[in-house]
Amino acid sequence: xxxxxxxxxxxxxxxxxxxxxxxxxxxxxxxxxxxxxxxxxxxxxxxxxxxxxxxxxxxxxxxxxxxxxxxxxxxxxxxxxxxxxxxxxxxxxxxxxxxxxxxxxxxxxxxxxxxxxxxxxxxxxxxxxxxx
Amino acid sequence: xxxxxxxxxxxxxxxxxxxxxxxxxxxxxxxxxxxxxxxxxxxxxxxxxxxxxxxxxxxxxxxxxxxxxxxxxxxxxxxxxxxxxxxxxxxxxxxxxxxxxxxxxxxxxxxxxxxxxxxxxxxxxxxxxxxxxxxxxxxxxxxxxxxxxxxxxxxxxxxxxx
Numbered sequence: 526x527x528x529x530x531x532x533x534x535x536x537x538x539x540x541x542x543x544x545x546x547x548x549x550x551x552x553x554x555x556x557x558x559x560x561x562x563x564x565x566x567x568x569x570x571x572x573x574x575x576x577x578x579x580x581x582x583x584x585x586x587x588x589x590x591x592x593x594x595x596x597x598x599x600x601x602x603x604x605x606x607x608x609x610x611x612x613x614x615x616x617x618x619x620x621x622x623x624x625x626x627x628x629x630x631x632x633x634x635x636x637x638x639x640x641x642x643x644x645x646x647x648x649x650x651x652x653x654x655x656x657x
Numbered sequence: 658x659x660x661x662x663x664x665x666x667x668x669x670x671x672x673x674x675x676x677x678x679x680x681x682x683x684x685x686x687x688x689x690x691x692x693x694x695x696x697x698x699x700x701x702x703x704x705x706x707x708x709x710x711x712x713x714x715x716x717x718x719x720x721x722x723x724x725x726x727x728x729x730x731x732x733x734x735x736x737x738x739x740x741x742x743x744x745x746x747x748x749x750x751x752x753x754x755x756x757x758x759x760x761x762x763x764x765x766x767x768x769x770x771x772x773x774x775x776x777x778x779x780x781x782x783x784x785x786x787x788x789x790x791x792x793x794x795x796x797x798x799x800x801x802x803x804x805x806x807x808x809x810x811x812x813x814x815x816x817x818x819x
Binding site for chain 1: 681682683684685686687688689690691692694696697698699702703716717718719720721725727741742743744745747748750751754757760765767782784785787788789790801805
């Protein structure tokens, strides 16, 4: 009996040995986002806003975040007429800078609400009593 | 190719064929994202035909396949599968798990507009699949669906609460 539900996937893994996971960041061209994943497992995508989604591992006893995506990357390049190729790669900071300028409200909301609460990071100047 | 529902006529869904690019499967495997491949095999391929809710359009900016309005075209099929899958050890086999509590499963699809000449039989290309939180009042619907998606197209009868 095959280890797979479908014959197509059984055939795929006859031709390709299952890959070994390494933490990675990559561009998903179909959904126009940068994805960062540090663990291979089943996970739930939690949409924070139009720009950010975080990945939470399933089937674990503890809350464990294993990745995130930043959305609308190529859109911002196209809208702001940023060249797709220049001398050397773009720094992530340059990409984020362009996205922040395009979507300032999503960043301020995220930093204050999500980073401070979910990741337990103190945010300077943030009024925790007011937020509670 | 995978059978699923097309909603061109929202009153009369039709079974059509959906595909995935071989290159997408290869890249997932090269990165070792084999739990997603196990979910594709165990949930997406056999389950797209039992999708319950159908939406169109993502509520966020998206450039794809030469279009600055690709967000408007994306199709979203959702349902609650009877199992989840992962693949913790590549030298072993995929593992069947219970479904994720309080979640529903989402498949995002690009309609086949620009590649009809080479792939006339393909209605849509499967781009992404994942679990999302479920709306507690609407079974098998993603939480806050109206902020995620532009429009709801259709709901098939016969869900787990009917």
